[in-house]
Amino acid sequence: MTLTFYKYQGTGNDFVIIDNRDSIISKNNTKLFTRLCDRKFGIGADGLMLLEQPKNQEDDFTMVYFNADGNESSMCGNGGRCLVAFAAFIGIIKDKTTFTAIDGKHYAEIKDGLVYLQMQDVSEIEEYDSHLFLDTGSPHHVTMVNGLPEFDVKNVGREIRNGAPYFEVGSNVNFVEKINGNSFAVRTYERGVEDETLSCGTGVTAVALSMHATQVTNENQVSVQTPGGELKVTFSKSANKYENIFLIGPAEQVFKGEIEC
């Protein structure tokens, strides 16, 4: 079968997107998703998304996300932003949308060439001596380091991801360095890619909230430099939760292609 796909990237986190509104692809096709994401034997990507029919009146579409290991996974912030850009490209939305992903409903807007994706509220941030842990749609371990550019993200990240208390289920691992007042640099080891990625949207969101929760910044608009580009996170803090959380950044179509599968 000839499969049409689109390659997107959001600050270097890259994805294969398939318009699956007619359900041509089964969600159990792990082998196919692994092959399509393989950077030598396939198209190459950190993850793959199926755009599917909405499951209720308010939604424009449904997002289904798979990590490069072919397994369906939790929410992908950069992927969600790319899928919104794709939905506008194929004309099912204009510049505003509501869609449903594995972690629930998301509102998004395309403004001045950037995609603003609303993330789920966050009411729990676990603080430890060496790190923080929170779920921003995906699980994230956040730890501050010195000398981020030289840091051994791959090996240290892999150890944390597979060690206690995460083990098999794992966690994404974010290494952070403060640049100034409300600006941080982040490098992320991503679960399911099992390597460093150039950017991780739910990870950047987790970092922004963590830096605010620990008063490293008091600003509610945080800029995060990732190796793949700049993302912004804005949010408000009520008594017991972070809400109105928006992950903001570019999302570009790299190419369209066809592949026999």
Ligand SMILES: N[C@H](CCC[C@H](N)C(=O)O)C(=O)O
């Ligand atoms: N690898 C993540 C999902 C994708 C997250 C990332 N690509 C993002 O932009 O949020 C996990 O399995 O938890």
